[in-house]
Amino acid sequence: MKNLLPITLLAIFASCNQAAKPPAQDSSIVNDVKNLVPVAPPPSINVTTAQIQAPDSVFDDGSIPTSWETAGFDDPADFKQFIARFKSWVRENQADSIAAVIRFPLRLYPSATDFTSQYQQVFDPSLKTAIDTLRLDRIFRNSQGAMIAGGRIWFAPLPEGYRIIAINPK
Numbered sequence: 001m002k003n004l005l006p007i008t009l010l011a012i013f014a015s016c017n018q019a020a021k022p023p024a025q026d027s028s029i030v031n032d033v034k035n036l037v038p039v040a041p042p043p044s045i046n047v048t049t050a051q052i053q054a055p056d057s058v059f060d061d062g063s064i065p066t067s068w069e070t071a072g073f074d075d076p077a078d079f080k081q082f083i084a085r086f087k088s089w090v091r092e093n094q095a096d097s098i099a100a101v102i103r104f105p106l107r108l109y110p111s112a113t114d115f116t117s118q119y120q121q122v123f124d125p126s127l128k129t130a131i132d133t134l135r136l137d138r139i140f141r142n143s144q145g146a147m148i149a150g151g152r153i154w155f156a157p158l159p160e161g162y163r164i165i166a167i168n169p170k
Contacts, residue, residue, distance in 0.1 A: 071141035
């Protein structure tokens, strides 16, 4: 009897330590699923288009902006596309393109010539960065129009199109 106990314990221990082997067919299931469900890369997302189409009824800080209608804009998506073009003009230093959409005279720039001669001082690196990083679904607006870059540039819809109506110093 004394010899029976160690043999029984050894048999129990040996049977508990053997891992069950999965059936060979289990691994083929994974391979079959890979063949049935091809993995495609995610569709490319145009950031500008996504921002134009994104709702902008609440800003990141929780504030609720004035409606586009109150700001005078009938077609917000069209204005956002205009701002996307404006951003590229700034990025590419196209002072003449920017001057073409300014309603002159402005307080600091009475003419297009005055503006273009001072373009580098007006569109300094900090303003360019603010414009370049502007999200099109986060444009501030009120009854005076729409502004970007913390109030440095104001836009309004006029009969001749969207125009810059103010450029403010820092």
